[in-house]
Structures are given as C-alpha cells and as structure tokens.
Amino acid sequence: xxxxxxxxxxxxxxxxxxxxxxxxxxxAVIKQVRELCKEFKITAGHLxxxxxxGRKPKAK
Numbered sequence: 001x002x003x004x005x006x007x008x009x010x011x012x013x014x015x016x017x018x019x020x021x022x023x024x025x026x027x028a029v030i031k032q033v034r035e036l037c038k039e040f041k042i043t044a045g046h047l048x049x050x051x052x053x054g055r056k057p058k059a060k
Contacts, residue, residue, distance in 0.1 A: 036042070
C-alpha cells in the first residue's frame, strides 16, 4: 500500500494534468467558436441577449 505522502503527490500531479487539459480544451473550443462565427458571419450583435437565464451581462 502506498504511503499518504505518495498518494498526495500523485493527486496533486493529476490535478495539475486536469487543469492543463481543461485550459487546452478551452482554447480549442474558443478557436472553434471564432472560426464558426467568422464562417457564418455572426457578430456580437447577433449574440446580444442570448446569455443563459439567471446570468447577468458584464457591466460596461
């Protein structure tokens, strides 16, 4: 059986990998959204008012 400190170190390494994977996936999705918006000529004006219910737009 592994010692507590070894398991803790593995957990931290896995959490770091998870965070890196999340960041990379987010970058890829944002790139895809930008490409689709460009392809279909979607502007910020088209998207205005489409925030999920309960979510407030950013203050200007």
